[in-house]
Amino acid sequence: MTMISDVDHPEGGPRKPVLSLRGISKHFGAVSALTNVDLDVHAGEVVALVGDNGAGKSTLVKILAGVHQPSSGTIAFGGEPVVLSDPSTALGLGIATVFQDLALCENLDVVANIFLGRELNPMRLDEVSMELRAWTLLNELSARIPSVREPVASLSGGQRQTVAIARSLLTEPKLILLDEPTAALGVAQTAEVLDLVERVRARGLGVIMISHNMEDVRAVADRIVVLRLGRNNGEFEPDASNQDLVTAITGADENSVSRRANRRHAHQSPELGR
Numbered sequence: 001m002t003m004i005s006d007v008d009h010p011e012g013g014p015r016k017p018v019l020s021l022r023g024i025s026k027h028f029g030a031v032s033a034l035t036n037v038d039l040d041v042h043a044g045e046v047v048a049l050v051g052d053n054g055a056g057k058s059t060l061v062k063i064l065a066g067v068h069q070p071s072s073g074t075i076a077f078g079g080e081p082v083v084l085s086d087p088s089t090a091l092g093l094g095i096a097t098v099f100q101d102l103a104l105c106e107n108l109d110v111v112a113n114i115f116l117g118r119e120l121n122p123m124r125l126d127e128v129s130m131e132l133r134a135w136t137l138l139n140e141l142s143a144r145i146p147s148v149r150e151p152v153a154s155l156s157g158g159q160r161q162t163v164a165i166a167r168s169l170l171t172e173p174k175l176i177l178l179d180e181p182t183a184a185l186g187v188a189q190t191a192e193v194l195d196l197v198e199r200v201r202a203r204g205l206g207v208i209m210i211s212h213n214m215e216d217v218r219a220v221a222d223r224i225v226v227l228r229l230g231r232n233n234g235e236f237e238p239d240a241s242n243q244d245l246v247t248a249i250t251g252a253d254e255n256s257v258s259r260r261a262n263r264r265h266a267h268q269s270p271e272l273g274r
């Protein structure tokens with residue numbers, strides 16, 4: 001597996017980002033979903049994208065996946081300006097996306113799901129080679145899947161997420177976008193998926209992970225980027241204080257959020273966009 005960063009800079013100069021967004025805006029009619037967003041992501045880096053409901057996270061990921069076109073701004077990928085005109089262009093350039101619904105085919109087995117879509121089997125591998133490739137990929141990810149011939153309908157939430165991530169790695173992307181990979185998972189399955197994210201990072205990929213769960217974000221992210229009302233409202237180290245994060249996400253400081261929560265007799269810590 002080639003590490004992108006080392007190849008880019010054999011003399012050891014400053015690391016170039018694999019992805020650079022400059023001044024990205026997106027309007028849906030009168031709604032400004034994103035305004036002038038700048039963002040860099042490096043190879044081997046996990047960037048957590050956090051923000052309240054409607055902050056623009058999904059819109060940003062959909063622009064990178066080629067689903068939406070930005071209204072203005074530029075995207076550079078691998079140091080070159082790119083136009084992500086549709087999903088297959090984004091995938092072909094090396095940007096893979098795992099959407100929240102995972103887009104798995106319930107009745108098909110793990111191998112068939114990993115190779116779902118003709119563009120993922122360009123070499124027209126036969127069944128045995130496909131099974132071997134799927135096994136190798138899952139082993140590299142230390143995935144806990146009992147059998148690649150299981151229909152995905154019989155797998156746990158964490159295992160299904162694993163299959164979807166393995167499928168996205170088949171095309172050897174340089175950047176992977178994960179849309180709330182731990183949503184609705186229990187403690188053990190969340191830990192399994194976060195381990196998987198670590199292993200994807202270790203392969204030298206850049207990772208953008210949308211999450212509403214600050215514990216997950218702190219566990220795995222190298223950097224936390226906060227979107228608020230469609231703008232980049234600050235970038236934080238994973239050990240940033242809750243107060244700083246809550247302030248950036250909601251615009252209110254944590255104490256005033258807690259006071260409001262107490263008045264409602266809430267027993268949980270402030271919810272961040274959930």
Ligand SMILES: Nc1ncnc2c1ncn2[C@@H]1O[C@H](COP(=O)(O)OP(=O)(O)OP(=O)(O)O)[C@@H](O)[C@H]1O
Nearest residue numbers: 028031033051052053054055056057058059060273
């Ligand atoms: N296809 C669309 N048409 C019109 N408005 C849209 C569309 N997609 C998103 N929006 C609007 O853009 C804004 C940002 O939405 P987006 O889904 O990107 O936020 P988000 O941060 O992903 O929120 P959530 O955490 O709830 O998923 C919202 O005001 C939303 O209503």
